[in-house]
Amino acid sequence: MPEATTPSADLDFDADALRGKYRHERDRRIRPEGNAQYQRAAGKFGYYMHDPYTERAEREPLTDRVEILVIGGGFGGLLAGARLREAGVESIRMMDEAGDFGGTWYWNRYPGIHCDIESYVYMPLLEEIGYVPKWRYAPGEEIRQHAVAIAEHYSLYRDAVFHTRATDFTWDEEAVEWTVRTDRGDVIRARYVIASSGTLTQAKLPGIPGIEDFRGHTFHTSRWDYEYTGGSPDGGLTGLADKRIAVVGTGATGLQAIPHVAEGAQHLFVMQRTPSTVDVRDNRPTDPEWAATLQPGWQRERMDNFLAIISGENAAEDLVRDGWTANARLQRKMMTGALDTSLDPAERERRDELADFVTMNKMRERIDEVVDDPTTAEALKPWYRYMCKRPGFSDLYLPTFNRPNVTLVDTADHGGITRMTENAVVVGAAEYEVDCVIFATGFEVGISGVLSGTLPVYGRNGRTLLETWAQGPRSLHGFYSHGFPNLFHLASIQNGNSVNISHVLQDQATHIAAVIAMAGKTGAKWVEPTVEAEQAWCDTIAHKAVDNSAFLTECTPGYYNGEGTRTSSSSFAPGPVAFHRLISKWREGDMSDVLAPASDDEVSPSDHRQRR
Known part of the structure; x- marks a missing residue:
């Protein structure tokens, strides 16, 4: 998969219009309180951090x-x-x-x-x-x-x-x-x-007014409640067959969990403030014939090769060849700081921005190709530079929105979810009655x-x-x-x-x-x-x-x-x-x-x- 190249002067898009669109979409989502819009899963919300996997064993204090x-x-x-x-x-x-x-x-x-x-x-x-x-x-x-x-x-x-x-x-x-x-x-x-x-x-939770008033079931994705949902990390969430579910969050966790929740739930409401980029994942089983050819030192060589390409170092070939290495140039300023010093800084910025526009346009075009409903497709489009958020990859996420039991709820104009009641999630004037809210809202x-x-x-x-x-x-x-x-x-x-x-x-x-x-x-x-x-x-x-x-x-x-x-x-x-x-x-x-x-x-x- 070749790395993104610098587009020619004959652009098939209006760069100024894209910059304006990016700023408009940014402004829809900015909240003056910044990180204070979230609250720790601690104190009165400490139950969200309970370990559901291993029973705590009592022991005497150590003094050694x-x-x-x-x-x-x-x-x-x-x-x-x-x-x-x-x-x-x-x-x-x-x-x-x-x-x-x-x-x-x-x-x-x-x-x-x-x-x-x-x-x-x-x-x-x-x-x-x-x-x-x-x-x-x-x-x-x-x-x-x-x-x-x-x-x-x-x-x-x-x-x-x-x-x-x-x-x-x-x-x-x-x-x-x-x-x-x-x-x-x-x-x-x-x-x-x-x-x-x-x-x-x-874990962090959104600071939604009324979150403690909700009388349905809730949990954070980092403490998944399989007793409630049924199934396993492989899916099969049969416990949701008669449930209306809201998933809050569409980052890396949401991209992976949402397709399985959609498959199991009676109805799923996906609460989205900002869409993620969704590039091709192309996961596949390891080829045993390839594994049999590996020589001592193979992992270090592969790791060093991946890191070198991501960091802008010279590499004779790309051993990994995936979405990360294909778009390595777009990541370097944010993730490594390893910039091409052979170019005038202004020219480097110009080329990087144009290459970024090309990559992001292709991702937005892919959404139109996969998602049937034009309104939903438009709401799923990420209008920002590639490394404004951690890039996402999935072959299952976008097709999920073609299911009749899935509704995308765009919360951007309201700064997120407005409030919660005893039985509903409220966005603006619209109420969505649900049985369970799953917080895919990440970590500090x-x-x-x-x-x-x-x-x-x-x-x-x-x-x-x-x-x-x-x-x-x-x-x-x-x-x-x-x-x-x-x-x-x-x-x-x-x-x-x-x-x-x-x-x-x-x-x-x-x-x-x-x-x-x-x-x-x-x-x-x-x-x-x-x-x-x-x-x-x-x-x-x-x-x-x-x-x-x-x-x-x-x-x-x-x-x-x-x-x-x-x-x-x-x-x-x-x-x-x-x-x-x-x-x-x-x-x-x-x-x-x-x-x-x-x-x-x-x-x-x-x-x-x-x-x-």
Whole structure:
């Protein structure tokens, strides 16, 4: 599938008219309260976060010590655990709020769930585990079982604790370790803490007036209620045969779940504020003959090839050849910051915008080809730039709107759903009586417990991480911050970012394990960046930042632009490939920017390592 090319001067569309249409559609959806239009599935809505999959087992509180505590049992935490095991670390405790490993793949088991990055590059450690995915885009249960297999392979269940939430980290200066408290009464001491609590775990709900008045059934897609719907992640929702259902949300989750709900329900109302792009998915079983030809190193080669193409690096061929790589050029400014510097910036912007128009026009034309009703087809069309929202892929979603039992409800002119009553969802003056409302409204993206303040971190002299980051993130390479020794972050802040987050996490886990191994080898007192190293990295991030403000301001509101309130990024702008080259070269040195020498007795804790 070739990458989008720059159109010629003989355009078959009016670029100015498209810009005007995009702004009109954006303005229909902007809400002045931004992200405040959502509410956490917590407090009085905490029941939405109940674990329906694993029964909570009671246990006595822990009061012990481990060498390394990893917060989070998703792919980030699993990769950290795996790399640490490979480095010879035995004392590792994994902790997660879920009932088992898997992270977002533990919680999300809604019908139709699959990965949207090719499974051969998305599912990590395939060669280490000795597994080839059964599908090009694996279903959620296959991915969850792979997470379990990683944990088993690396003996990460040994000291793991589940259904356990860390409530605070406190640095003990005298003992040179962290004290971590949990909601189970645990007081765990750890030399190192790795925070990989994820950014797709805290479900959010729309702040709809009257949501608590609804007397029908409700649940969030991340806690799918199969007791109510019947069926399984493969579909067959027979429990909905006599039910009127409203699904709120048409993002990546909605695209996958809605076709199955439509097949099972008496009637389905799809509540849409902003349509997603819907490109061809073309999922298919893995060809066993192809799998038999794979040679050692095949996954790393494929992962690196995918990341290189997405990041604008030179690649002799495209091994994946899917919608992501075909439209890689349109993603780079938003996802990697790896731009073509051979062009004048104004000319580059002009070419990119025109190529974007061509791609989006083709997607809108596809809707007209698939959806029978012209009014419905028009409402399903995405009027915005390609990377204003995470691109969507489905071969089932658009045909769903040709079913007689499916009604698309466009809520844009009302800023979303107006209110809910005891038995209905109200949009403007129209009431839609339903038996059940399913919220496919996603998660608090980019906000882990550490970053939101719900998991307080107290470093040297009791100073909190949020205080230190009050004016923005401060770190070296995105992993560690001055004043917070032996605390590592697995996240997409001040480092390389990509649509394939599992690749990014794998390289981050490799880096962290290498630093900890070097600390052990050299007898370092702790791992903590110097003031100078941290400031230099913050300056690098700022200096290399790509100005996305104009692009994001013009975008329809969504989580990429903070519902219209965010116009900047803290990622390493040259992109993930350049970032991984940088930290790999850094690891070849003595790591003196972060390792406190064991003989550094002349430096007191109050000096905070400001010696260089």
